[in-house]
Amino acid sequence: MRFFKKDVAAASPAHGKGVNHNNNVHIIEDPRKQVYHWQSEGGGKKSSVDDMVLLSKITESAIAENLKKRFMEDKIYTYIGPVLVAVNPFKQLPYFGEREIEMYQGAAQYEVPPHIYSIADTMYRNMLIDSDSQCVIISGESGAGKTVSAKFIMNYITRISGGGQRVQQVKDIILESNPLLEAFGNAKTTRNNNSSRFGKYIEIQFSSGGEPLGGKISNFLLEKSRVHSLNEGERNFHIFYQLCAGATGDMKNNLGISTPDYFSYLSQSGVYKVDGTNDAHEFQETLRAMSVMGMAEETQMDILSVVAAILHMGNLSFVEQNNAATISDAAFLQFPAYLLGIDEQKLGQKLTSRVFDSKWGGKSERVDVTLNLEQAQFARDAWCKGLYSRMFDYIVETVNKAMVTDANLFSIGILDIYGFEIFGRNGFEQFCINYVNEKLQQIFIELTLKSEQEEYKAEGIQWKPIEFFNNKVVCDLIESKRPPGIMCILDDTCATMSAVSEGADDEFRNKMSSQVGSNPHYQPFNHGFTIKHYAGNVSYHVENFCEKNRDVLFTDIIEVMQGSTNTFIRSLFPDVLQKGSKTRPTTAGTKIRTQANELVTTLMKCVPHYIRCIKPNETKKPHDWDDQMVKHQVEYLGLKENIKVKRAGFAYRRPYQKFLHRYAILTKETWPAWYGEPTEGINVIMRSVNMDPAQYQIGRSKIFVKDPESLYMLEESRERKFDHYARVIQKAFKKYFSKQRYLKEKMAASDLLVNRKERRRNSLNRNFYGDYIGVEYKPGLTALIPRRDKVEFALTVDKFDRRFKKTKRDLILTKSHLYLIGRMQVKKGPEKGQIKDVIKRKIDLENISQATLSTYQDDLVLIHVRNDYESLLEIRFKTEFLMVLNNKLKERHNRELPLNFINSFDFRVKKTGWGGGGTRRVRFTDGTTDEPLFASSGSTLSVKIAHGLSSTSRPGIYVITPDIRILANEMKSPKSNNVPGSKGNLQPPARNFVHRSPGGSPLPRPSGPAPKPPGLAAVSPRPRGPAGPQFRPPSAQPVTSPGFPRPPVARMPLNPGGGPPAFRLPGMGSPPIQAMQPPPPPPSDPCPDNQPSIGNGSSRSVNRPPASLPAKPPINRPKPTVPQVRALYGYDASDIDELTFNEGDIMVLVQEDKSGWWTCRFRGQEGFCPANYLEKM
Ligand SMILES: Nc1ncnc2c1ncn2[C@@H]1O[C@H](COP(=O)(O)OP(=O)(O)O)[C@@H](O)[C@H]1O
């Protein structure tokens, strides 16, 4: 797993100071010396800083100025250390695409430009690294961009987290919950066209592997009074307009839907349209989202019926006669009664009268009293908002049910609430909304300003305190129980009022004056009170505070709804009505207070992250900057104090043990555990990465690391170690268990060339390793290749220039590009004379149009690039290269790589200065050697080369299991059964043998004597002379007869490309590749591999004694105490786990295996040998 990315070049070309872009040449400086873009831009050199910790002057004006400059350049994100400040651009910006999703994955925050994806990525990765739940608190005033931010985070996380079908379903639900809840819970206000009128905390729950398994939404206090009362310039909840605009004809008939101006709940403000919003289109989106939640069509209609019923109820008006209200026009009762499944008359009756339980003496009696006009209107509105909020809760519950999961390992929580708001007239709703914002500010202050400073003090870290305003006093003024705060006083007032009482609100105001009147954050006025909030003074009108706080639906209305013929409606009213119950229903104030405090508890359990949204103007226009407005936000959000604390503070802290555990792998001394003094262990680790001592301080129980880059350095070193071991394990795994895959790969690769190109003798059975350079160990290379761009194939190749001169290049094929990397000497600067890796050519795979090869066995490949010059390369492992390239083209671009096979072709050369351009020709003719002979004259390169294996050659078969045996039988050539020593299906890798006609075309193989086994194909038999292996003196090395060249063997280098120095993890079982080779046998080895053999009478070699044998072999030679085998034929290992041996060699048989590959020991090495090349002794 990768936690950080060193990918500055690709990630941030415009910002990457560490990278010089010079045409095609990218020079990467030493990563440790690298200066990140935002660091270099500080100190006023550049117009703005990405992280305001780097501001030279820390004042509110400087902060606002920095934000403004960035905003004008469309850079809306800026950091304060880990906190993201996001300014609403009021326009779509181009940096939220796939490219950015790729770019931010695993990138360290300061390597790439500030972005909300970086926060999301940090949360996701921290969750996986630390197994801790994370949360992000998105705050800011109404219209500042909180909801949009929350959606970006959800999108990013669902995009980067893996998972199958079930997980995809969860992701769909999470994403689709947004349009659904917004349709029912958002509305246009004067401050925001899509203002959230409810608070939402969504938790996405993950598996230990980071796949979303489920989710949970907690919703906070919907502003339900909006159903019946609209402020000027505002709209009701979106769903009402969506239904009017998007309903089908049938729906319109069934629900009685008309244009919005027909419904008085919508017409009261006269605003029906929202700029840039298509209600009909959104209606379809809402229906779709309902389906994704698993809501049946019937349920969807039930919900829409309630929406319609509310609109119709709103059209009911009353007239008053003798202080009693009656319905103005009873015809208006029809539709709502029908839609709610209740009796028309009952509806009318319940709107104009109410049943009270009245007590006379000891008796209780039900009394029906008529309502006056105002009370009737109130009853209607209460009914409607009750219905609406219950329906809203039902929808949230449905979403939750759709994504419920038992697994609750850890989660990422995203808090998107209604922002702080100040309207011309502020009521109970604003009071609650602003209270919740006050609580969130409190968390921010607690965690980023207060406790951080307290921690430094407690840990004995040198610290100069930074002053800040702690809004706890305001929270207390609102929610305190003792002494009673405003909410308690309100509850008290409500408890003493029997029904709707006109005097209650005044009583509440008076009580406040006496109980909190002296609080400096409280100020009474004629109709209400003003609170000095952290974000500004807000005056609240007390009118209806008591009624809204009581928030009870009359019992008889609930009873009517419980008698509905509609099951759905009944389900919305599960209340158990207890007559004469003494327990008071919970008030709205108590509810929101409880919810807010529970939320705080939940958030405190997670690792918090912050996004501070800023609204740049009230015009909702792009590039419009209201200085005063922004400065005010900067001030109340406490950004200045935030910067000061961050600047003086430490980016990272960890308890000693956690730190030691995480970085134990970095040193021998600390692995697997450090048993000494923890602080000493920490110092050992820090020294191992050359950490500047000024970069960290050791506190009483924790270590503090100052800058994020220092932490990055530790992480990077740790990751490198893990990468290395992962690779060792992977390789071992591949070697032992992936023969089948290898076989398939080889077959697929050979399909590309079969019948088209002759093969090299040793190329067919080679296993594919992909990376023959060890790219990950070479910082010079890794710095050039974006790490997200996975390396698929890497090999050092020869490139032909326009004069046909060969130059070495590292060819690196990634999932998206083909790189040719060369070396260059730095000409200027402090590093003058140093050799650097440079990208000489970078080709987008999309632009590779075709490849041309000859029909001979050579390794030349001409790469054709669309609208550009060709590259002529000599690629040793061309088959593997072509296969990988072909696969990538199929995967990414849905096409195959066209291959041409011709023995004379032209190609264009690169245009460089005056000398370049033009075309060159390559011609192939018959030669006598397997290695090509190159001769150039003018613009033509002649290549002479002997014929290789027939173009019909296919890879040999590893027979591993019975299933594979079938495959093997299908694939093998019938004649290859003749291989000597073949036992049943057991067959070593077969190499095909070809005889060629003078013209080079393959001839059928003669049916005479059995052909030689692999390794000896198409060459004369190895002479068995005095130098025969059986009789080699003990010190003899394997002999290859002069004049009898062994064909080149494709081998996986043990330490690819010179690779990194071998690293042995202290105390860890699996050593690196080099160390995996068994040590040479001890002198007491019972059977030295090169011991002369006596054979067992059945051996062929006994029948074929070499000419120079001593006259008589020694007799009575002891029988070997360990089983031995003799090689019937020579074999060249085609893989690092195989042994190379010559005919007649004697080896120790370690293990037989029915796969046909036996494990033998030979010259101190253990490895696989094809069984039918061997005979037991
Ligand atoms: N990052 C953004 N890119 C484009 N437009 C945005 C962005 N953030 C906010 N907006 C615009 O501002 C409006 C208000 O944002 P929103 O997130 O609803 O505010 P909040 O939730 O804070 O009240 C959005 O509807 C959108 O038009």
Ligand SMILES: [Mg+2]
């Ligand atoms: Mg919002």
